[in-house]
Amino acid sequence: MRFLPVFLDLAAGPVVLVGAGEMARAKMRLLLSAGAAIRWYVTDGDRDLAGLGEADRARVTFADGDPRDADLSGAIALLCAGAGDIAATLAVKARALGVPVNVMDELSHSTFIFPAIVDRGDVVVAVGTGGASPVVARRVREMIEKMLPARIGDLAALIGRWRHPIKGRLPEFPLRRRFWERVVDGPIGKAVLDGRLAEAEDQLKMIGDPSAYARGSESGHAEGHVTLVGAGPGDPDLLTIKALRALQDADVVFYDELVSPEILDRIRRDAARVPVGRRIGKPGIGQDAINTLLIEAAQAGQRAVRLKGGDPFVFGRGGEEIEALRDAGVSYSVVPGISAGLGAAAQFEVPLTYRHEALRITFLTAHKARDAEAVDWSALIDEKMTIVVYMGMTAAATVREGLLDAGRSPQTPVGVFARVTRPDASAAVGTLDDLPALVDQVGAGPAILVIGDVVAHSAPWRQQQLQQLLSTYQVAAE
Incomplete structure (x- = not known):
């Protein structure tokens, strides 16, 4: 690893941008999206800020004079994009002052590079290839974009708002870590990811004893949950993002015989796997027994997944299973799948x-x-x-x-x-x-x-x- 991933605090000072054209404007838009204040030396005289909102325009200051004489004091970083030959001179000056510098497409003049970025608000993922292949970095970013929940940033923001209040009530670090793990992995985290932010906030407020919650629940017993997941017809790439997340979170998975081995490979490695399906000539354990297994797993505090071929509600007996869970007072949810x-x-x-x-x-x-x-x-x-x-x-x-x-x-x-x-x-x-x-x-x-x-x-x-x-x-x- 040649380049160490770091995150710059763009609220601590301006970023000096030198250059012109679409390359410079692309960097400007990226910086503005991160909240940066920009001091821009435009090398072609075109100071057009069309397409920017009023708030973004207010954070761009145009600097006059020769860019080679740019004032870098207090700058967080120097960026050169479409700056021509003067970029090399500026890079030397920035290095001498200890200011991080990036010259677009010139690794030899740069002390940092831009990664491919997945932006989810308070959650940011940076993907780099050491400058060797930005296209590969973008492809990896696209994969992560598909996998990462859209509201994961909202979950981080919620925890950020409650971090200090919970620290005051729960000073022991190991217990505090378990507390937040339960928040992220449990009903509160799910409520946030489902877009029910107010409900998640209310659930946090209702936790009377964080210590007991961290150990299992306020009653001292862990709270289980059953997720009915549609596995689709067989291709693992057709699993939904929610289905993959459920399989990775599961403690135990009860699966049908028709679920393909490739999909079973997506289950968390240390999760228990229990076959409960049936094939022609092999009646299996019966629906009542399956219902009992799901209820017992949840009552034991486990996160259970009922993994069904196709969709749970298309000839999958999903309706019977949620009725049994509902009657037993067990928390459950349903993740649809692509029907065969x-x-x-x-x-x-x-x-x-x-x-x-x-x-x-x-x-x-x-x-x-x-x-x-x-x-x-x-x-x-x-x-x-x-x-x-x-x-x-x-x-x-x-x-x-x-x-x-x-x-x-x-x-x-x-x-x-x-x-x-x-x-x-x-x-x-x-x-x-x-x-x-x-x-x-x-x-x-x-x-x-x-x-x-x-x-x-x-x-x-x-x-x-x-x-x-x-x-x-x-x-x-x-």
Whole structure:
């Protein structure tokens, strides 16, 4: 590490800016966003401050005279951007005075460099590559931007306001550290990140004994929480930021069998992992037992995650689980996930709705043949309705017969999309009459069945039509 990351207090004095053009203005905007007062030596005479608000304009002072004679006394730093040959002279002068200097794109003349910055108010993340590759630094910054909660700065500001009052009531550092860890990781921190700032402030005010709170709660018992998290259809990059945060915060994760190993890898390493799902022919432990495990974990003070494939509220029994948690008086929250039907639509370019062609969507599950037999297929024969069937592989023949008997055309386009968003995803398209055979083509599940004219707009359908056309031309050529 050649460059040590430091944070300059820009309220302690002015920053001297030398240069012109867009490069200098970009540095000026960055400095103003951090609250700096700027003394600007404009090298081309253009002092236009268009686009700045009145408050920002008031913090920019234009300096006259030769920049090489610039007064650097009391300056926090010197920046040269678009300053030409005079930058090297100024850099020597700044070094002699002990003033940090940055000459844009000239490491040899600089004593500090600008990192890529993630700005969340009171929380600032600096990413640097030692000046070797600003593009790489920006890409890392973009990754952090996606991961870092938008309101994390509000949480830091809240703690900053309460830091000294709590220090007076809780002088022991180790206990005070545990207190703030509970604030950040518990309901107060969650309230801030969810935008409920006033509620978080009120909760802090209501803490009567910070020492007891730091040890568990004011009653002396830790307060647990259950988060129902949608894991999506399999691709870990489709997890939401909230889902990732829940997995990293969890003490224990109860997960379905269909959750991919790549997503399980996103769980905090020291968290307990408990499989509770079921597959065809393997009934699992049952929903009542799962509910009991979630309640017991929360009552033991743990942060538990119920990790479910797809979305918790789309054929995921999430409603049953939160009812059980609510009845037991357990704190809970829900993080939605991308449902497998939507994952299939995106990956294989199946527009589930299409203007003038598909105006309605019906989502249903047909895990077994008797599930499909219980469906009122007569309500699903509208040609402008797209039908998305979850867990329909084993009941594919019954689904076909139900729709055909109800009057849906045997030539209705159909797609079977297996293991969607995963590296081994597979698709087979054809007509309703061919549905069971299409299921056989894709191999193992899980799979989504999409029935309706929209399938004819999908990528696999277009590819199949092209292959048929090429085969026709080859036969004709022979």
